[in-house]
Amino acid sequence: MCRFLWILISAFTLVANPLLKFTTPIPWDQIQPEHIKPAIEQLIQEAEQRRVAYVADKSTPGWENAIAARERITKDLQQAWGLVGHLQSVNNTPALRAEFNAAQPLLTRFISTLGLDTAVYSRVKAYAATAEAKALTGDRKRYLGIVMDDYRRSGVALDEAKRTRLLQLRQQISQLSTRFAQNALDSTNAFELIITDESQLAGLPETARQAAALSARSKGKAGYRFVLQAPSIIPVLQYSQNAELREKLSRAAASIASAEPFNNRPIIEQIVELRRELASILGYKNFADYQSEQRMAQSGQGIKDFLSKLETQSRAAFEKESAALLEFRRALEGKDAPALRNWDTQFYTEKLRQKEFQFDQNELRPYLELNKVLTGMFGLVKQLYGIEVIELKTIPVWNPQVRAYRINDNSGKELATFYADFFPRESKRSGAWMNGFFVGSSEGGKGTPHIGTIVSNITPPNASGAALLSHSDVITVFHEFGHLLHLAFREGSLLALNRTNVPWDFIELPSQIMENFAWEKSVLNTFAAHHETGAPLPDALIEKMSRARTFMAGSAQMRQLSLGTMDIQLHTDFKLNSDYGSPVNYTRQIAQRFRSSPLEPEDCPICNFSHVFAGGYAAGYYSYKCAEVLDSDAFSKFKANGVMSRKTGEEFRKAVLAPGNAKPANILFRDFMGRDPDPLALLRRSGLAK
Numbered sequence: 001m002c003r004f005l006w007i008l009i010s011a012f013t014l015v016a017n018p019l020l021k022f023t024t025p026i027p028w029d030q031i032q033p034e035h036i037k038p039a040i041e042q043l044i045q046e047a048e049q050r051r052v053a054y055v056a057d058k059s060t061p062g063w064e065n066a067i068a069a070r071e072r073i074t075k076d077l078q079q080a081w082g083l084v085g086h087l088q089s090v091n092n093t094p095a096l097r098a099e100f101n102a103a104q105p106l107l108t109r110f111i112s113t114l115g116l117d118t119a120v121y122s123r124v125k126a127y128a129a130t131a132e133a134k135a136l137t138g139d140r141k142r143y144l145g146i147v148m149d150d151y152r153r154s155g156v157a158l159d160e161a162k163r164t165r166l167l168q169l170r171q172q173i174s175q176l177s178t179r180f181a182q183n184a185l186d187s188t189n190a191f192e193l194i195i196t197d198e199s200q201l202a203g204l205p206e207t208a209r210q211a212a213a214l215s216a217r218s219k220g221k222a223g224y225r226f227v228l229q230a231p232s233i234i235p236v237l238q239y240s241q242n243a244e245l246r247e248k249l250s251r252a253a254a255s256i257a258s259a260e261p262f263n264n265r266p267i268i269e270q271i272v273e274l275r276r277e278l279a280s281i282l283g284y285k286n287f288a289d290y291q292s293e294q295r296m297a298q299s300g301q302g303i304k305d306f307l308s309k310l311e312t313q314s315r316a317a318f319e320k321e322s323a324a325l326l327e328f329r330r331a332l333e334g335k336d337a338p339a340l341r342n343w344d345t346q347f348y349t350e351k352l353r354q355k356e357f358q359f360d361q362n363e364l365r366p367y368l369e370l371n372k373v374l375t376g377m378f379g380l381v382k383q384l385y386g387i388e389v390i391e392l393k394t395i396p397v398w399n400p401q402v403r404a405y406r407i408n409d410n411s412g413k414e415l416a417t418f419y420a421d422f423f424p425r426e427s428k429r430s431g432a433w434m435n436g437f438f439v440g441s442s443e444g445g446k447g448t449p450h451i452g453t454i455v456s457n458i459t460p461p462n463a464s465g466a467a468l469l470s471h472s473d474v475i476t477v478f479h480e481f482g483h484l485l486h487l488a489f490r491e492g493s494l495l496a497l498n499r500t501n502v503p504w505d506f507i508e509l510p511s512q513i514m515e516n517f518a519w520e521k522s523v524l525n526t527f528a529a530h531h532e533t534g535a536p537l538p539d540a541l542i543e544k545m546s547r548a549r550t551f552m553a554g555s556a557q558m559r560q561l562s563l564g565t566m567d568i569q570l571h572t573d574f575k576l577n578s579d580y581g582s583p584v585n586y587t588r589q590i591a592q593r594f595r596s597s598p599l600e601p602e603d604c605p606i607c608n609f610s611h612v613f614a615g616g617y618a619a620g621y622y623s624y625k626c627a628e629v630l631d632s633d634a635f636s637k638f639k640a641n642g643v644m645s646r647k648t649g650e651e652f653r654k655a656v657l658a659p660g661n662a663k664p665a666n667i668l669f670r671d672f673m674g675r676d677p678d679p680l681a682l683l684r685r686s687g688l689a690k
């Protein structure tokens with residue numbers, strides 16, 4: 001090929017690469033796996049050119065040429081990588097995975113090296129020492145403080161040998177995290193259970209049977225197909241009278257990614273060890289201290305104290321509930337009925353709930369069809385914040401199931417565009433989350449809108465196209481939309497002050513406070529109607545649901561505390577090659593303390609713990625509980641002023657959502673409530689304290 005032609009062709013492929021320049025609407029339909037590596041390579045090259053120009057700039061450092069210019073070095077690269085990382089989570093095809101795995105080390109190396117670049121640091125430091133910097137106020141003052149603090153925490157001031165080692169550690173941890181997530185996904189997908197004999201499905205609700213039949217058909221199989229994704233397994237564990245079926249699914253779920261060929265055990269060992277080393281090089285006692293020094297809890301010990309206090313306060317209720325559950329089984333099946341195993345707990349819990357409250361959670365499903373739920377949720381936020389959510393029918397999406405929306409402020413100004421990807425797919429990781437693709441700016445009059453997504457794995461549509469949700473699915477949708485509003489309402493223009501940098505133990509407040517609304521009768525009445533007849537959700541059902549809300553609250557609390565405790569212990573006390581054994585054995589012992597049924601030999605409570613090993617929650621899982629203290633307390637203000645009060649909504653938006661990370665978390669809370677959090681609010685809501 002002649003050289004000229006070659007240049008032409010490569011110029012063409014570069015122009016055609018949709019990842020090279022961030023455009024809106026995001027061209028999801030054009031991004032192909034083969035775009036990833038070339039785009040990341042070129043964006044790294046461009047970022048490197050900007051870095052070289054930045055350090056070569058010998059003019060007096062000012063805000064624009066020292067701080068704003070530094071942020072611009074990686075902005076395009078980070079934005080492109082945001083899209084790639086997202087596709088890795090929701091469209092994890094073999095081709096995409098291969099390209100992701102090839103590009104990720106290049107990206108991590110560049111970003112980590114830049115964080116430890118002493119020449120860049122010198123210029124920022126020189127600016128921080130100027131009179132101009134010392135006179136900064138408001139957002140800019142806080143931003144510079146955060147940048148300098150990040151530098152201190154990155155290890156830039158350490159000697160070269162240490163910096164080199166930190167670089168290696170950060171790269172290794174990042175690659176191991178990716179492998180952890182990929183193992184979890186592959187192991188989940190490797191399991192299916194086909195039942196052809198319908199008599200084995202006794203007790204299973206009609207909605208779950210239909211879903212299992214649909215799933216089998218989609219694979220060209222006869223009968224009923226069960227998998228480990230939540231909408232498939234949960235109804236079996238709650239309702240199937242077939243203990244053998246429950247056992248098979250329960251055992252498979254409890255041991256996801258715990259054995260070859262998708263074994264996360266060695267990966268966990270390495271990640272925990274590398275994090276320990278990283279913290280120690282940076283001068284911290286343990287990784288939890290490193291992670292939490294800027295959080296509300298402030299130290300690993302602070303987190304341990306918080307969790308262990310809650311454990312003490314919840315233990316009596318948990319033990320009483322566990323004893324009552326066994327007693328209930330024995331009342332049903334005779335005094336010699338065996339103790340409960342993992343696959344029994346949810347089943348008898350459901351049965352007991354039905355007996356005590358005459359309430360079957362499944363009765364709610366026909367009234368909680370997804371479209372109605374969304375209309376209700378968008379109506380709620382219109383009441384609270386005066387915003388309008390409008391579906392966008394024509395913009396590109398990454399999968400035909402995905403929907404897109406725009407949020408307009410009451411003035412008609414566009415605040416954000418967001419995508420919603422609700423249902424499970426084999427190429428999608430489990431759980432639910434919110435992700436920001438683009439942080440807009442509210443400066444300069446019109447400003448640029450934010451772009452984000454909410455992702456979940458809730459009950460998919462049945463054969464007639466209706467997605468009939470469980471109440472906990474509804475809670476999930478409200479939760480993630482709460483995170484999205486935190487992104488959408490952010491005002492200002494400084495990247496480092498956006499929601500992703502809010503202290504981790506505060507970040508679940510905007511999401512968890514939304515969950516409260518899904519329990520309120522006045523809110524449910526606005527949307528919950530039978531999907532076929534249109535009849536409203538009966539008051540009697542709402543009342544039963546509310547009465548049953550705190551049912552087994554001690555056990556639910558212990559489940560969350562167990563996850564938080566395993567996480568924090570691994571990142572404080574645990575040491576490899578000590579009496580503790582492996583991380584899995586160590587955490588199995590912790591987990592047992594929080595359970596009423598024995599762990600099975602193959603159970604691995606952390607092999608699928610992606611929050612901690614492939615997400616941002618390392619030494620941070622407790623933040624859900626911490627934010628529950630805040631949200632149960634903050635919601636009392638909504639309750640006091642009329643749940644859908646516009647005035648309270650506006651106050652919450654202004655004090656908590658719009659500032660992002662512009663003020664410390666405790667100040668944001670105080671701005672809204674006029675006082676510090678009441679530590680007993682959570683226990684009161686769960687019925688565990690008066």
Ligand SMILES: [Zn+2]
Binds near residue numbers: 508
């Ligand atoms: Zn959340």
